[in-house]
Amino acid sequence: MSVKSNPFRATLAKMHPYVPGEQPQGGKFIKLNTNENPYPAPPAVTAAIISAAQAGLQRYPDPTASSFRRQAAETLGLPGPDWILAGNGSDEILTILVRAMVGEGERLRLPYPSYILYRTLADIQGADWEQTEFDKDWKLPAAFGEASSDGEQKLRLAFLPNPNSPSGTVLTPDEVLEIAERLPCPLVVDEAYADFAETNCLKLVEQNENIFITRTLSKSYALAGLRFGFVIAQPHRIAELGKIKDSYNCDALSIAAATAAVGSSEWLADNVQKIKATRRRMEQKLTEIGFKVTPSQANFVWCQHPHKSHKEMYEQLKKSQILVRYMDFPEWGDGLRISVGTDDQVDACLMLLAQM
Amino acid sequence: MSVKSNPFRATLAKMHPYVPGEQPQGGKFIKLNTNENPYPAPPAVTAAIISAAQAGLQRYPDPTASSFRRQAAETLGLPGPDWILAGNGSDEILTILVRAMVGEGERLRLPYPSYILYRTLADIQGADWEQTEFDKDWKLPAAFGEASSDGEQKLRLAFLPNPNSPSGTVLTPDEVLEIAERLPCPLVVDEAYADFAETNCLKLVEQNENIFITRTLSKSYALAGLRFGFVIAQPHRIAELGKIKDSYNCDALSIAAATAAVGSSEWLADNVQKIKATRRRMEQKLTEIGFKVTPSQANFVWCQHPHKSHKEMYEQLKKSQILVRYMDFPEWGDGLRISVGTDDQVDACLMLLAQM
Incomplete structure (x- = not known):
């Protein structure tokens, strides 16, 4: 076929686009x-946006989101702002990581079931991916930290969502460090949900130059609409990633909003407290209804019913204007992933599920 | 070297990051x-941002920026919204185009001197690039539309900024169509500055499925701080590009702002009128001072002095808190690219230049 009749790279025809x-x-x-947060973002965020909008948007924004990086380094107790690269949502951060480290014909690794987007990012690059299946208790087999079984050097990057989705389960920092040390390539720990968990891996980046931690403001800061994420790693790694990003990848409004958000520590603590309380109620009631519930450290709960159809429950809920996520992982199984909403939202969902 | 001691793709070590x-x-x-607009964005933009911020940002934005695409299609007289893909600045749009069409070891083409970022995008992909030099009157030699001289099929994409930077010169739609028809690959017409020009190539996309037109709100809509750009092409091409973009690449605030901006046609006409009037004054006065001035159809003016040092003039202006762009194109020459500011800003700059 000529370039002009189909100008797109062959990898695009083969790939399965990610469906959010x-x-x-x-x-x-x-x-x-x-997994959106049901509560509005910290009040300081709205004020920061209005102020930035009124100051005018005719100039290019700060290319490296300095104000955000300074505040985030302080909030998270990092050695300095140069340990952070900010992006247009953690989606962009994940894209940058793959573009920086995984070339055509190379390979990335991910656990299964987990976040399917990693596979899409490999597909776009024309790269391959391989999966290590969680065992039935959501423990990760040792194979995840080993060289590829075919002995080739193609494995370039491993992704570990922690907490994982759809399970909401976590590996401890010790377990993560052990994996990173054994792996023949860098490890991205995707901590999108870490603010809802009992532990996180932030401290590991100081010990290991091949650990990259990604965060987002979409979940715990209630800013999914803003698109703001970041990666934490050692400064020489951050500098190299900076070559890939667009010059002005974060806009002036989102930089102002994100800076205000990460400065709102009290708000965050309160919000996480509320989400966790509702999560506990969800876990109890879902169990009472007859679901097998995986204890969650995220802002969602993964549940499976021993004999009812998950797909039908999803569809019945949708008819009543309640959207939950029906997830079907081929060769593994299916279930419902239900985000932690407000108490009222969750009660409405649970009441209907109890009647099914 | 092991993957862990340097995990980055070889192409990153070799590349020259784009310096804005x-x-x-x-x-x-x-x-x-x-080339920022010196005037504030349309008033409707600020109102739209405040309203979107107050509505809350906890939910994900519309993945395809539908409201913007509907309004832009109407404003630009396109057949429909499915002829548009929106992005996080036209930088992201250019990145998507390259990722979609130019793989490792393949090649893109650009004119020279023009926008250096295209080369960086090729570098990041591990792709090559080749340049066709403008002649001294900023006409583009026929070679730009021909197959590569080595006869290989590696050429996958050609970029044509129109108006060009740094020159501010344009090719007519007839000339552009003729190039697109001769080229062995698609043509991206980068119309970042087209609102300041007498012609544009919008109508060509209906005639040719291999023409992609990119636009930005950074220049003519005074929204460089917002990061919003888009590409116009036939719907089957747009659909394929959509596979590459992040799921939520435009945030809720920028979608609201961009929709309000492209609905502000009277504002745009007034703003462009002002810029053009100031541009005419700049061209006259720079000529009087002794510069060779290239007649511009953009919001900047390219000028070269027959015997004074451009670099020194740039540095002297900077000492007086006036920033212009000193541009040095190896094996071609250097000069000053001066953005069209307000009349007062431009007068301050011209006064100092006249004294040098």
Whole structure:
């Protein structure tokens, strides 16, 4: 075929585009399907946005989001702002990591079931991916930290969502460090949900130059609409990643908003407290209804019913304007991933599930 | 070297990162170096941002920026919204185009001197690039539309900034169509500055499925701080590009702001009128001072002095808190690219230049 009749790279024809959860733009859905925070963002965020908008947007933004990086380094207790690269959502951060380290014909590794987007990012690069299946208790087999079984040097990057989705389970920092040390390549620890967990791996980046930790403001800071994420790693690694990003990848409004958000530590503590309390209630009630519930350290709960159809429950809930995530992992199984909403939202969902 | 001692793709070590114009975050600089609009964005933009911020940002934004695409299609007279893909600045759009069409070891083409970023995007992909030099009157030799001289099929994409930077010159739509028809690959017409020009190539996308037109709100809509750009092409091409973008690449605030901006047609006409009037004054006065001035159809003016040092003039202006862009194109020459500011800003710059 000529370049002009199909100008796209062969990898695009083969790939399966990532399909995010439904985002109805109208209607009155109770949205418990994409792990958004049900509460509004810290009040300082709105004020920062209005102030930035009124100051005018005719100039290019700060290319490296310095104000955000300074505040985040302070909030998280990092050695300095140069341990952070900010991006247009952690999606962009994950994209930058793959583009920086995984070339055509090379390979990335991920656990399964986990975040399918990593596979899509490999597909776009024309790279391969391989999966290590969690065991039935969501422990990760030792194979995840080993060289590829075919002995080739193609493995370039491993992704570990921690807490994982859909399970909400975590590996301890000790377990993560042990994996990073054994792996023949760098490890990205995707901590999108870490603010809802009992532990995180922030301290590991100081011990290991091949650990990259990604964070997002979408979940714990209630800013999914803002698109702001970042990666934490040693400064020489951050500098190299900076070559890949667009010059002005974060806009002036989101930099101002993100800076205000990460400065709102009290708000965060309160919000996480509320989410955790509701999560406990969800776990109890789902168990009472008859679900097998995986104890969660994230802002969602993964549950499977021993004999009812997950797909049908999802569809019945949708008819009642309640969206949860039906997830089917081929050769593994299916279930429902239900985001932690407000108490009222969660009660409405649980009441209907109890009647099914 | 082991993957762990240097985990980055070989192409990163070799590449020259793109260096954007200086963006001092403090101080009282008169900024005439990165072609920002000196006037604030349309008033409807601020109102739209405040309203979106107050509505809350806890939910994910519309993945395809539908409201923007509907309004832009109407404003630009396109057949429909599915002829548009929106992105986080036209930088992201250019990145998507390269990732979609140019693989490792393949090649893109650009004119010279023009926008150096295209080369960086090829470098990041591990791809090659080749340049066709403008002649001394900024006409583009026929070679730009021909197959590569080595006869290989590696050429996958050609970029044509129109108006060009640093020259501000344009090719007519007829000339562009003729190039697109001769080229063995698709043509991206980068129309970042087209609102300041007498012609544009919008109509060509309906005639040719291999023409992609990119636009930005950074220049004519005074929204460099917002990061919003888009590409216009036939719907089957747009659909394929959509596989590459991050799921939520535009945030809720920028979608609201961009929708309000492209609906502000009267504002745009007024703003462009002002810029053009100031541009005419700049061209006249720079000529009087002794510069050779290239007639511009953009919001900047390219000028070269027959015997004074451009670098020294740039440095002297900077000492007086006026930033212009000193550009040195190896094996071609150097000069000053001065953005069209307000009349007062431009007068301050011209006064100093006249004294040098």
